[in-house]
Amino acid sequence: MAEQSRILVVDDEAVIRELMGDILTEEGYSVESVSNGLAALDLLRQTDDFELLFTDIMMPEMDGIRLIHEARKLKPTLIPIVMTGFATIETARAAVKEGAYDYVLKPFSLSEIKLAVSNALERHHLVNENARLREITELFTFSEQVVRYREERTLLDFVLKAALDRVGAQRGSIMLMNRDGRALEVATSVGLPEEAEHDCVSIGNGIAGWVAQHGAPLLVENIDKDPEIAGRSRHLADASFISVPLERKVAANGWRHPVPSPNGPEVLAVLNVSSKENGRQFNEGDLKTLNVLANHASIAIENVRLIRDIETSHLSTLTSMALLIEAKDPYTHGHSQRVRDLAVLTARRLGLPQPEIDLLNLGAGLHDIGKIGVNDGILNKCDCLSDQEWDTVRLHPLIGYDVLEPVNFLTKGHLDLVRHHHERVDGSGYPDGIEGDQIPEIVRIITVADAFDAMSSSRAYRQGMPMDDIVQELKRCSGAQFDARIVNLFVEMIQEGKVQLAG
Template sequence: MPTKKEKILIVDDELIIRELLFDLLTDEGFFVELASDGETALKIIRDDSEIAVLFTDIIMPKMDGIMLIHKARELNPGIVPIIMTGYATIETARAAVKEGAYDYVLKPFNISEIKTVVNNALERNRLIQENARLKEITELFKISENISAIRDEEQLFRFILNAALEHTQAKRGSILEVVEDGKYLKVVASTGLPSEMNGKTIPVDFKTISGMVVKNLEPLLIEDITQNPNLQNFLIGLKNKSFISVPLQRKKSEFMESHPLAINEQDVIAVLNVTDKSDGEVFSETDLKVLKIIANHGASAIENARLIHEIESAQREIVFTLGEIVETRSRETGSHVKRVAEYSKLLALKLGLSNKEAEILRLASPLHDVGKVGIPDAILNKPGPLTPSEFDVIKTHTTIGYDMLSKTKGVVLQSAAIIALEHHERFDGNGYPNGKKGKDIHIFGRIVGIADVFDALGVERVYKRAWTLDEIKEYFGEQRGKQFDPDLVDVFFSNIEEVLQIRERFPEKD
């Protein structure tokens, strides 16, 4: 039910009618505003979005009641119009309702009827507002859901801008990322700007709109930018009057507020700008509200994407560092695991695996020998030949590595577990630990098996010389279909030039 706090606007060119309805409705506890003509009424509606009910005479100078209803609805779609008329004809009433009036009352007024019509109109307004809020929540939920699924920053910025343009009916807009410790703004997404603006970086100028938003951490809603020459933003090159600029602001927890990092993180991630609203309309407070919500969701998504990227980068560093430690312990070098990783990715791509699968393999392969941490130094680094029992101990590094890695849930470490277990299996079934054969050996294991042996043969160690490329090719030719998958061997050596380029990029370190 209505709370009687809603606002009602009375529009009539007769003072006595305005005063009569004012007294009647204020006595009932309503907030009432008055206007003597349509133009004054529209200004009130434009300035006050909380007007719930519009009482208007149907016959007035300058603008009649029907025209006022149409224009009022453009400014406030939720406003409920009621026509007042002294023309007691059913045709007039029907025409008014057909043109958008919710109801009508006849002059002279019946007080009881006025109360009933007002309460019904307010109930109607409440339902309209609830439906609008529900629609807004649904739309914003979709935006939030879609934003949260995007991990690429460039795609995120583009999605945020498109959502802002769609929900404000704007034709032009941009997102300017704050870069270089807050000293510059970079155009990372735009619509309606010259193409050369994309990627452009400019110094932050606190006299421009975007600069003020960065400085003050507050959005700006400007109805007529031409009235203030200090707000001319030379980057945007505005010719339109109405403009909104909203910060995508970094969230700070209570802990971060009281324990700031030594690293300087700017409060504003980026600035979202929209202009050129459809049909030349002025942006409203509702538009600003929607943009603030989009900006909040967008800022959170960007921070999450950056955090995930940092975590993934840290994981990659940990994987490669651990792989290097393992190889160093067994008299290999850190460059070995990097080359094996790149060889493996190259071969995966040449075999037709997806970019994602190839990248997972690249990240997982450095841990192929991680199980060697469980092998005693006396055996792992024995200068002479191994006894059969010692070789049996060496072979356990595959199962040790698998047991270490298989308990994890991440796809990279799960893949690393498979590689650790199967990279010493042989295509002919004479490998270890499980004697798997042919295509029963996981493709990752077959690939890393080739990459690992190729690199080990081609580098010099204190206990052996580096093999020549011809010697390596001859060995792989002999082991084609025995130790190695013949199809993979063919693909690997048909791309040997790219393989050798990788070797040059990751040389042995002294």
């Protein structure tokens, strides 16, 4: 153990440096000596493996207390010990308060130095052990959190932030592989110049392109010492950086790859970090940390994509069901899609936020899905319905709600669209008789769009109504059946020629 420990000695007196070097080398330690604080900090920036720092206090340029302060910023686990004469014992005590682990008084004996070093190394190993445990705990927390994300963009933001925090980097990005597998594009970034925020590189080009092509991580401690890498990099703003591939863990058919693909690993993305805090260089430990993060992140990205694919396919099935219902009646053919388009147009005109528009896009086409539970003979009946038949038709919002309620990716917003699209703002609608603002705004939009399409479509027993009559009817029912503000806006769109008759 002792021969592996590296000790840095800082003293402006050559005789002390020589003496300490002799004592510690004799004890089997690896010793480096420098004559001032600035040279010591340079050494600490270049190498990460010093465990102990012996420093004089009174030195020109930078005193020992300031050196300890700066050195611990660079390497928090470094154990400092001050060396001082009797005249400055108070200063030595002050240094201990500042973070020095111990002090030895000049002139010191061999046994004092040996004791101070063995105590300090024991402490160093304990500190390191604690740091390792903390790292394992943090990685475990990351692995638990990362799989909870359901949306790819927020997942990538989380992964990048965690990666930057874990290795103390100030800049970074995650570049996603394009669909055709030929280029990487920045999907999220921190600290990049504006022109690089949407950067795109071909596979094989630049640092990230090389990492993706080879499926291998790249740690560059100092690019000035690596001309081959320097030639590959397009942006040399940072001398030290790490790029790590996020590799596919699951084959396209859903099975985990039993062996590496003969065509090389399939890379989903590349994680890049640079600009380590305090101007330090990245090291092997940082690379290992990022490799672990990248493994967990790859699984999480694939999960999000698999779930999205399942949702898309589930939604296609539901949409097909809605189309099938309409296909049975040529007069309602295309109704759901037209209602969806009109509702989205109206919502955009109202300036609703994108999540509401997305909700309409997905949910509006399903509003009449409950008609699947209503007898075809009643739905397609040409003449007037009896009271009993009307009661059956009025069940369709509740049937639709029951059909969609178990679909776990549909939200309350989607279910509201289906359940409440026949409510009226005066509370006389069905099935719940809610009124005014109790009916969500996007549902009030659907109600107007639904009524417009019903009036403008031809039926077996009547022709579609002309536009003027529809406008008159919408205005007549404004404030009772329909939200007056939405009717006003809808009529404006009709007058501007933005809404056409269904025909």
